[in-house]
Each structure stands twice: as C-alpha cells, then as structure tokens.
Amino acid sequence: MTEYLHEFEVLFNNTEKPILYSCPGAYAAQKVLEMASTIVGGKDELRKRPILTLYTETVTPLAFSSTNENIIEFAKAEVPFTNGPVPMLGASAPMTLSGAGVVSNSENLATLTLSQLINPHTPVIYTCWATPMDPVTSRCSFGAPEFALGTSVLNATMASYYGLPSYEFGGCSDSKLPDAQAGAEVMMNSMMAGLCGVNLIHDCGYLAGGSIGSIEMAVTCNEIIGMVSRIVKGVEVNDETLAVDVIRAVGPEGHFMSQKHTLKHLETELFFPKLFDRTSEVTWAKAGKKDVRDIAKEKAKKILKEHFPETLPKDVERQLAQIVKDAEKELLKKI
Amino acid sequence: MGQEAIFDELVNAVLSFDADKVMDTTRKALSQGIDPVSIIDDGLAKGLRVVGKKFEDGELFLMHLVAAAEAVQRALKELLEPEISKRKEKRESLGRIVIGTVAGDIHDIGKNIVAALLFASGFEAHDLGKDVPVEEFVNKAKEVD
Numbered sequence: 001m002t003e004y005l006h007e008f009e010v011l012f013n014n015t016e017k018p019i020l021y022s023c024p025g026a027y028a029a030q031k032v033l034e035m036a037s038t039i040v041g042g043k044d045e046l047r048k049r050p051i052l053t054l055y056t057e058t059v060t061p062l063a064f065s066s067t068n069e070n071i072i073e074f075a076k077a078e079v080p081f082t083n084g085p086v087p088m089l090g091a092s093a094p095m096t097l098s099g100a101g102v103v104s105n106s107e108n109l110a111t112l113t114l115s116q117l118i119n120p121h122t123p124v125i126y127t128c129w130a131t132p133m134d135p136v137t138s139r140c141s142f143g144a145p146e147f148a149l150g151t152s153v154l155n156a157t158m159a160s161y162y163g164l165p166s167y168e169f170g171g172c173s174d175s176k177l178p179d180a181q182a183g184a185e186v187m188m189n190s191m192m193a194g195l196c197g198v199n200l201i202h203d204c205g206y207l208a209g210g211s212i213g214s215i216e217m218a219v220t221c222n223e224i225i226g227m228v229s230r231i232v233k234g235v236e237v238n239d240e241t242l243a244v245d246v247i248r249a250v251g252p253e254g255h256f257m258s259q260k261h262t263l264k265h266l267e268t269e270l271f272f273p274k275l276f277d278r279t280s281e282v283t284w285a286k287a288g289k290k291d292v293r294d295i296a297k298e299k300a301k302k303i304l305k306e307h308f309p310e311t312l313p314k315d316v317e318r319q320l321a322q323i324v325k326d327a328e329k330e331l332l333k334k335i
Numbered sequence: 336m337g338q339e340a341i342f343d344e345l346v347n348a349v350l351s352f353d354a355d356k357v358m359d360t361t362r363k364a365l366s367q368g369i370d371p372v373s374i375i376d377d378g379l380a381k382g383l384r385v386v387g388k389k390f391e392d393g394e395l396f397l398m399h400l401v402a403a404a405e406a407v408q409r410a411l412k413e414l415l416e417p418e419i420s421k422r423k424e425k426r427e428s429l430g431r432i433v434i435g436t437v438a439g440d441i442h443d444i445g446k447n448i449v450a451a452l453l454f455a456s457g458f459e460a461h462d463l464g465k466d467v468p469v470e471e472f473v474n475k476a477k478e479v480d
Binding site for chain 2: 059090091133135136138
C-alpha cells in the first residue's frame with residue numbers, strides 16, 4: 001500500500017496539474033488527503049480547491065471490496081471521486097454492450113448512493129463503461145471499436161441523463177509500439193470521446209492495452225487531441241463566416257490571400273500541427289526522412305530535458321515526506 | 336448402439352457447450368451401463384481436449400473453453416464422482432494436483448480452465464476454489480499425497 005503514497009509524493013512534487021489517481025482502501029486515502037491538505041493549506045482549502053480526484057474501481061460484476069472504502073474517506077473530505085467499473089463483455093458482464101452498461105451503471109449508482117449517504121455534497125464524476133475482452137487473448141482490448149463505443153456513447157448518454165459530468169478513455173491502444181495501429185486506435189477512441197462530449201478523458205499514451213505507458217505516444221496523442229478538438233469545434237455558419245461580401249469583392253478568378261477576412265480567421269479556423277509532417281516529399285527527404293515516431297521521441301526527450309515544473313515550498317515537501325515516512329512505520333507495525 | 340457411439344455423443348455434447356446436454360448424455364451413458372471412468376476418459380475428458388486444441392488453433396474462444404469446462408465439472412460433481420466412489424473405482428492418474436485461487440483473490444476463471452485441462456489430460460486435480468488460505472492448500476496437499 002505504501003507504493004501509492006510514494007507515487008502520490010512524486011506526483012505532488014512534480015506536476016502543477018490536477019491529479020486523478022488511485023489510493024486503495026481507507027488508510028491510503030486518509031494519508032493522501034492529508035498530503036493534499038498540507039499542500040493547499042488545510043482541509044477547508046482542499047474542499048474549495050481539490051487538487052486531486054480519487055479513481056476507484058468496484059469489483060465487476062456488482063461487488064464492492066475493501067479498496068472501495070477510499071470512497072468513504074473522499075466523501076467525508078468532500079473531494080471528488082470517480083468510480084471506474086470495467087465490465088468485460090461475455091466475461092464479467094453480458095456479451096452485449098447495453099447489458100454491460102447496465103452492470104456498470106448499477107455499480108456506479110451504488111457508489112453514488114454510498115458517497116451521498118456519507119456526505120450529500122460529495123462531488124462525483126460519473127462513468128458507464130462497457131469494454132470488450134478479446135476472446136482469443138482474454139485481455140481487455142483498449143483499441144477495439146467496441147471499447148470506443150462502450151466507454152463513450154453509453155457513458156455520455158447516461159451521464160447527460162443523470163446530469164452528471166462524465167469520465168472515460170481516449171489516447172490508448174493495444175499496440176506495443178507507437179506505430180500505425182496505435183495511431184489509428186488512438187484517433188478512433190479520442191474522436192469518439194470528443195464527439196460524444198465526454199468531459200474528462202484519460203489514458204493518453206497507454207499502449208499494450210494499458211500495460212505500457214509511452215511518453216512518445218503521449219506526445220503523439222497531444223497532436224491527435226489537437227485534431228480532435230478542431231473537429232469537435234465544428235463548422236461555424238453565420239454571416240461573417242459565410243463571407244458573401246468578401247466573395248463578391250474578390251470576384252471571379254481573384255484570390256483571397258490578402259483579404260482582411262482571411263487574416264482575421266486564419267489562426268482560428270485552422271489547426272496547426274506541431275508534430276505531424278505536411279511538407280513535400282523533397283523537403284521531408286532533405287530533413288532526414290524522419291518517421292513521426294522518431295520526431296515524437298525527440299520531442300519527448302526535449303520536454304523532459306527542458307521542462308521543470310514549479311516545485312512545492314521546501315517545508316511542504318518535507319511535510320509530505322514525513323507523512324509517507326510515518327505511514328510506512330505505522331503500516332509496518334500492523335504487519 | 337455400441338460403446339463408440341455413446342462416447343462420440345459425449346464428446347459432441349461437450350462441444351455443444353450446453354451443460355444440460357452434457358448432463359443428459361452422461362445420464363444416458365450411465366443408464367446404458369457404461370463404466371463412469373470410461374465416460375470420463377473416452378468421453379468428457381476427450382471432449383475437453385478437443386475444445387482445448389481448437390482454442391489453441393484459434394477456432395474457439397475463451398468463452399467456449401469456460402462453458403465446456405463448467406459443463407464437464409457439473410457432470411463430474413453431480414453424476415460421475417458419486418457413482419465412482421459408490422463403486423469404489425479409481426481413475427488412473429498421471430499425478431495429483433492441488434489448485435486454488437490464493438487468499439485475497441476472487442478471480443478464478445484462469446484457475447478453473449487450468450484445473451479442467453489438467454483433469455482432461457489425466458491428472459487428479461483437487462480444486463479448492465477461490466480466496467483460499469495457505470493452510471488449506473497445505474492441509475489438502477498432505478491429505479491427498
């Protein structure tokens with residue numbers, strides 16, 4: 001259990017972003033909440049500015065385990081949680097996506113009920129997931145079309161039915177490399193998540209069905225997410241964008257390059273790739289014929305070398321280390 | 336009807352993945368006076384081996400393997416084992432295996448498949464179920480050794 005505390009310590013010390021992660025059971029949850037309170041300046045502050053969200057998992061089908069006692073601790077602290085049931089088609093749930101959705105929804109309604117009984121102000125993020133188990137390998141397939149359907153369509157529909165924010169997957173693949181398979185699967189599940197309007201999307205850069213975290217794939221996902229975001233933005237249609245006056249002014253056989261309207265809309269209408277290559281084959285060849293995987297790797301290395309997150313104040317850093325140390329001692333005594 | 340026909344029927348019942356059919360065919364074989372150990376070795380276990388091979392070749396999926404294993408398991412527990420102990424017979428065994436899912440773990444699908452295929456290959460598999468404490472494994476091993 002102490003591994004989770006060490007992981008949280010590393011996370012708190014190395015990111016300025018909000019954290020969504022697991023801490024199974026009541027004790028780990030208490031300690032993690034203590035660490036978070038220390039960072040923001042107390043329990044009340046944490047309630048107002050929750051810098052973390054708990055990720056917990058019920059035991060599909062239809063069971064709680066002692067690890068889910070973390071929900072109770074987060075509810076008491078009024079810090080958000082999300083429960084991710086992973087019903088696998090034909091294994092831990094019915095073979096049909098809808099049937100698995102029923103199992104998933106039931107488990108989530110149970111966690112919502114539990115949390116609201118403890119504290120009716122507990123913030124929650126809803127999920128309704130149905131995932132395929134590959135019947136040949138018995139692995140949960142993160143890159144399957146049914147995975148994209150089962151975690152986005154069902155999820156977004158049920159979340160909007162209940163009026164709750166939703167949480168799901170995007171940016172993950174079954175491939176072992178950040179290759180063409182990974183690109184296709186990541187685009188598929190990211191696009192589905194985006195178009196369905198899911199609120200919180202995770203697992204970017206996950207390969208091998210969630211067994212490998214790939215930094216270069218995360219960099220590629222960033223590019224794909226940019227494209228998806230552009231598609232989700234859609235086509236704006238109004239007098240300004242229809243630009244009939246501009247078309248009339250330019251007239252037949254003219255060009256639009258120097259029109260004010262062009263420059264005004266250039267940067268908002270287009271997505272600008274930061275990673276994917278759109279140059280000619282000649283330019284590409286001159287630049288060393290690089291595969292996008294190599295470019296992503298270079299970029300990941302550059303970020304790791306150059307990016308330094310803002311660190312926590314030294315005394316807070318020390319207090320976090322002390323909480324972990326004390327917890328370790330306490331847990332050793334229990335053994 | 337010769338014995339071969341009923342054995343084929345048993346194998347086909349396993350390959351239908353229908354537990355009721357496996358039960359009915361097993362009852363039929365017993366009523367014909369077929370020896371329960373032969374029902375296992377030449378019928379049900381043979382059927383499981385065919386399923387295992389077809390799974391290995393990618394012709395069948397994990398669900399088929401589990402369904403077949405559970406069907407055979409039911410026929411064993413409810414029909415064949417009581418009959419075998421009544422007759423004080425013994426199935427020839429390649430060895431005795433004690434198997435179970437360790438304490439704290441309730442995931443038993445993989446274990447069930449292993450136990451079923453060990454059984455199909457001629458081992459005597461003692462399946463202790465799921466969430467099994469160490470002491471139970473030790474006690475069972477001492478008991479059957």
